[in-house]
Amino acid sequence: MPDAQLTYAGAANAALDRALTERPETLLYGEDVAVPGGVFGVTKGLLKRHGDRVFDTPISEAAILGSAVGASMFGRRPIVEIMWADFALVAFDQIVNQAANVRYISRGRLSAPLTIRTQQGNAPGACAQHSQSLEALFAHVPGLTVAMPATHQDAHDLLLAAIWHDDPTVVIENRTLYHGEKRAVRLGGPVPGIGGAAVRRPGTDVTVVTWGAIQHAVLDAAQRAAAEGIDAEVIDLRWIRPIDLPTVLGSVRRTGRLLVVHEAHTVGGVGGEVVAAVAESGIRLAAPPVRLGAPPARIPAAPHLAAAVLPGAADVLGALRALAGDGVHGAVA
Amino acid sequence: MKSTTELADHLRVMHRIRFTEEAITALRAAGDVVGSVHLCNGQEAVYAGAVAALDLSVDAVFPTYRGHGWALACGVAPRAVLAELLGRAGGISGGRGGSAYFTAPDHGMFGENSIVGAGAPIACGAALAAAYDGSGRVALAAFGEGAMNQGAVHEALNLAAARSLPVLFLVENNGYSELTPTDTMVRNDQLFRRAAGYGMPGARVDGNDPVAVADAVGRAAERARAGRGPVLLEAMTQRIVGHYIGDAQQYRPAGELDAALAAEPIRRAEEALRAGGVAEAELDALRAAVRAEIDTAVAEALAEPLADPTTVLEHLYA
Numbered sequence: 001m002p003d004a005q006l007t008y009a010g011a012a013n014a015a016l017d018r019a020l021t022e023r024p025e026t027l028l029y030g031e032d033v034a035v036p037g038g039v040f041g042v043t044k045g046l047l048k049r050h051g052d053r054v055f056d057t058p059i060s061e062a063a064i065l066g067s068a069v070g071a072s073m074f075g076r077r078p079i080v081e082i083m084w085a086d087f088a089l090v091a092f093d094q095i096v097n098q099a100a101n102v103r104y105i106s107r108g109r110l111s112a113p114l115t116i117r118t119q120q121g122n123a124p125g126a127c128a129q130h131s132q133s134l135e136a137l138f139a140h141v142p143g144l145t146v147a148m149p150a151t152h153q154d155a156h157d158l159l160l161a162a163i164w165h166d167d168p169t170v171v172i173e174n175r176t177l178y179h180g181e182k183r184a185v186r187l188g189g190p191v192p193g194i195g196g197a198a199v200r201r202p203g204t205d206v207t208v209v210t211w212g213a214i215q216h217a218v219l220d221a222a223q224r225a226a227a228e229g230i231d232a233e234v235i236d237l238r239w240i241r242p243i244d245l246p247t248v249l250g251s252v253r254r255t256g257r258l259l260v261v262h263e264a265h266t267v268g269g270v271g272g273e274v275v276a277a278v279a280e281s282g283i284r285l286a287a288p289p290v291r292l293g294a295p296p297a298r299i300p301a302a303p304h305l306a307a308a309v310l311p312g313a314a315d316v317l318g319a320l321r322a323l324a325g326d327g328v329h330g331a332v333a
Numbered sequence: 334m335k336s337t338t339e340l341a342d343h344l345r346v347m348h349r350i351r352f353t354e355e356a357i358t359a360l361r362a363a364g365d366v367v368g369s370v371h372l373c374n375g376q377e378a379v380y381a382g383a384v385a386a387l388d389l390s391v392d393a394v395f396p397t398y399r400g401h402g403w404a405l406a407c408g409v410a411p412r413a414v415l416a417e418l419l420g421r422a423g424g425i426s427g428g429r430g431g432s433a434y435f436t437a438p439d440h441g442m443f444g445e446n447s448i449v450g451a452g453a454p455i456a457c458g459a460a461l462a463a464a465y466d467g468s469g470r471v472a473l474a475a476f477g478e479g480a481m482n483q484g485a486v487h488e489a490l491n492l493a494a495a496r497s498l499p500v501l502f503l504v505e506n507n508g509y510s511e512l513t514p515t516d517t518m519v520r521n522d523q524l525f526r527r528a529a530g531y532g533m534p535g536a537r538v539d540g541n542d543p544v545a546v547a548d549a550v551g552r553a554a555e556r557a558r559a560g561r562g563p564v565l566l567e568a569m570t571q572r573i574v575g576h577y578i579g580d581a582q583q584y585r586p587a588g589e590l591d592a593a594l595a596a597e598p599i600r601r602a603e604e605a606l607r608a609g610g611v612a613e614a615e616l617d618a619l620r621a622a623v624r625a626e627i628d629t630a631v632a633e634a635l636a637e638p639l640a641d642p643t644t645v646l647e648h649l650y651a
Contacts, residue, residue, distance in 0.1 A: 027465070053465070058495060063454045063488035070458020073443065074393070075466060078458075093485070097448050098455060105429045105444070106436050108648045142649055166651035 004185050009042045009178035011156040011185045012117075012149075016043060016079065018187070019163045020050040023077055026163065028054045030064055030081030030117075039083055040119070040178050061087055065094035065116070072114040072168075073102060079163055085120035085134045085172060092137075099168035100143030113166045117159070119173040121213055121263055122310055124303040131299035131306065133212065133264035138170045139241040139273075145169040145194055146240040148212045152183040154198075154238060161192045169194070172240075174213035197244035199251070203233035205324045206257040209248055209274050211237040214263045214311065221316035230324040232259075240270055248274060249281050256286035257323050261316055266293035292319050336544065337609045341619070343385065343543035344602045347377035348623040350402040351599055353411045354574075356631045357401070357418060357432075361578045365635065366418045370432045373402040375541075375573035378598035379505050380406035382546025383473065383568075386554060389441030391468050393459045395452035396475045397505075398433035399572075400445035403475065407442040411627055415634035428640035450476055450483030453502065457489050460498035460557075471554045475503045478567070479510030481524050490565065494531040499557035501550060504567040505540065511576050512584050528565035540568030541598040573597050 006014060019026050028034075028046060034056040037044030047054040057064050061082060068078040082088045088095060095116065102112040122131040138146045145167055149158040155173065162169035200215065201222050210218045215236050222232040233251050237243060252258050258278055260271035271291040278289060297309045354374050360366040373380070376399070384394070384406040396403035404414055409425055417424030417435045426435040436444035443459065446452040456474035463470035480486050481504060493500040504524055508515060516522040528535025534556075538549040546568055553564035571593040575582050582590070594600075603616050 025465075027461075055496075058488070058491055060488035060492060062485040063457060063492040066451065066454020066485060066489065067458035067461050067492060070395075070443075070455035070460075070472070071462045072458070073438075073455075074459050074462035074470070076458075076462045091485070093448055093451055094454065098446075098451055101434075103650070104648050105426055105434060106438060106648075107427055107429065108651075109438050110436065110443070111651065145650070 004187055005182040006152060006185045007179055007182050008152050008155045009040060010182070011152045012042050012159055012173065013044065013046070014185065014187055015156045015159040015163070016046055017049065019079065019160060020046060020053060023163070025075055025077045026053065027071060027076050027078045029057050029078065031057055031059055031083055033081050038081065040175055042178065043081070061091035062094055065091045066098065068114040069094055069098045069102065069112050072112040073110050077113050077163065079115045079117060082116055082118040084130050085118045086129050086132050088116070088118060088134070095138070095144070095168070095170070096141050100141050103167060104143060111166055112168045114168050115159070115162045116168070116170045117173065118170065119175045121174050121176065122299055122306050123176050125301060127301045128298045133262065135172055135212070135240045136264060136269045139270055143167065144241060147171045147194070148238065148240055149173060150177065150211065150213050150215050150236060152185050156185050156187070157192050158238060161194050164191045165194050172212070177213055195239045195242050195244055197238055197247040198236045199233065199247070200236050201232065201234040203231040203255070205231045205255055206233065206259055206320055207248070207251040207255045208232050208234045208259045208261060208320070209237060210234065210261040211240060212263055214261060217313040218261050218316050221313040221320060224317055225320040228321070230320050232320055243273065243277070245277055249278065249283060252278050252285070253283050256284070258285065258289040259292065259319050259323055260289070261292045261311060263310055264293055265296065266291050267296060269293055287323050290319050290323055292316060337606060337611060340544060340602055340606055341611070343378065343381040344599065344606065345619060345623060346381040346406050347543065347599050347602065348620060349411060349627065350377045350380065350405045352624050352627040353401060353405060353414060353630070356415065356627050358578060360415070360419070360631070368431060370418070370578045371399040371576065372574045372578065373399045373572065375593060375597045376505055376507060376570045377402055378543040379503070379540050379546055379568045379570055382543035383475070383503060383550045385543070386547040386551035387441070387471065387473060392441055392471045392473065392554070393443050393456070394441055394473045394475065395443050395456040395459070396445055397449070397452065397477060397480070398445050398447035399477070400435070401432070403445070404435065404437055404440070404442050407437065407440040409437045409440050409442065411630035412633045415630055416637050419634055420640055421634060421637040422640045423637045424640065450480035450486040452476065453480070453486045453489035454492070456500050457493050457498055460493065460500045461496070463499055469558050471499045471501060471557045473501045473503055473550070475505060477510070478504050478506035478515050478524055479518070481527065482510070482518060490531045490563070493563040494533045497560065497562035500563040501553045501557060502563060502565045503550065504565070506567050506569050507572045509572070509576065512580070514584070525565055525567035531565070533563050533565055535565040535567070537567045537569060540570030541596055541601055543598065543602065571596070
């Protein structure tokens with residue numbers, strides 16, 4: 001199949017279309033996903049093509065998620081949309097206490113192969129209940145699998161991998177990416193398995209581990225740092241659980257420097273997990289590792305206030321300069 | 334006589350539940366069973382009656398944490414229930430579920446749930462699957478009346494009604510939301526009347542009469558199987574023990590427990606059978622036979638090896 005020119009939303013739509021076509025046990029439902037085609041238009045056209053396996057639900061996150069758990073225990077493969085990750089908190093019970101326990105407590109007699117599609121993060125004007133980056137909450141829970149696609153191709157591939165995965169998987173998209181430019185997206189081909197980071201920019205001086213939409217700011221900063229002689233390697237984690245540690249450690253072993261950048265709050269965030277894993281690995285660093293994320297504040301609505309809380313490309317560039325600015329590049333021998 | 338035979342069958346199940354709960358009480362006192370244990374003494378007619386009206390080869394039951402009785406009524410061996418509470422390898426969930434969260438899918442019993450009301454949306458999912466797999470499955474979500482004030486239950490009732498899902502919502506109304514009288518927590522304690530608000534039939538049933546429960550559940554199941562949607566049943570019963578083992582029940586008004594004991598389903602079933610001409614010796618024999626069965630189950634469960642701690646990392650993912 002030739003590449004298709006698609007937006008990020010279109011790439012996710014293509015993955016859903018393929019899943020509904022190839023796996024008759026899939027169901028696609030959530031608030032406004034069928035007739036309206038999704039509040040962000042991601043599920044547009046799927047009702048028409050796939051009929052009654054695509055349907056709208058009441059504004060009832062516990063019923064959406066709980067029924068997905070139940071249906072998945074009985075041979076269905078539900079793909080449900082939680083419009084905003086913040087809304088998952090209304091029904092976190094069904095994800096953490098229910099879905100994540102099904103296989104373990106039944107010792108594999110039952111499973112819950114369901115996919116939760118959601119999106120998160122700040123966009124201009126969004127209030128504090130529509131702006132959070134909550135991946136650490138999901139990633140903390142054994143039994144869950146968590147993906148954060150940030151490229152067009154990953155919006156397609158990671159979603160397919162999640163749907164094919166036989167355990168509950170949360171796919172966290174980002175609405176600021178949905179309707180940008182179209183890019184070539186490979187469709188067809190084998191469905192990838194879960195896990196695996198991607199090196200977005202190879203480099204030798206600093207390892208930058210990042211994920212989600214903020215990586216585009218990171219790549220921008222890395223480009224500017226390169227002009228200053230700092231060659232940053234940018235790793236997109238892509239899967240927050242499980243984390244691809246071999247890729248991270250392999251890079252840090254070469255660069256000797258680690259910067260982790262995420263939009264989520266730093267305290268209790270996944271960045272701490274990455275730093276801890278590097279520390280535990282025994283790799284000797286040339287400089288103390290740095291986490292860059294949101295400080296302890298709620299996310300204010302006014303764009304200039306939100307910008308004062310959330311890290312941006314300038315912050316990343318500053319961190320890169322501070323980390324690599326001692327002139328010592330590469331790991332300590 | 335059919336009704337006598339039917340009631341005797343229910344009585345056997347109710348004895349099995351009661352003697353198992355009494356055995357668990359003793360094992361808890363001896364320290365063999367640890368932790369929080371919620372017994373269902375007094376509510377046995379709900380389980381015996383409801384399960385008798387289902388077809389567990391296809392139907393699915395989603396009970397609460399007060400679920401030993403549900404499991405036993407579904408046909409789980411008392412040994413497997415006891416072994417579960419004892420952390421034995423042969424426990425129904427190999428010691429992973431404990432008293433409040435074991436699951437027996439091979440018996441149509443898809444998990445106790447120790448989050449109040451959480452099983453109701455999950456039951457909707459089992460019913461939703463039935464709309465696509467042609468199984469004719471009916472899902473039964475059972476929960477206490479306290480769960481009727483949980484948001485998840487409201488969402489489930491509405492979703493089931495909106496999509497005409499084959500779900501039976503069975504409220505085990507024992508009068509107490511854990512330790513608090515439910516009539517102090519709601520303005521209208523006729524909970525079955527909420528069904529009208531969802532556009533589904535609702536009815537109260539004598540929850541201490543297994544035949545009445547079976548009749549109501551059977552009719553509701555038939556209706557749901559025919560594609561006519563969910564039903565809300567409120568089975569009026571009482572627990573004749575504490576909310577958990579060790580609950581001093583000081584919240585109970587004087588005389589309430591005595592009245593409950595006079596109305597409890599096993600005593601009532603035996604009285605009805607006596608009145609129907611069943612000889613005392615037969616009732617004694619049934620009781621003794623089930624007691625012996627449970628005594629054996631206790632011994633077998635205690636003799637089983639503990640679940641293997643080296644397996645605790647298994648079955649987290651496929």
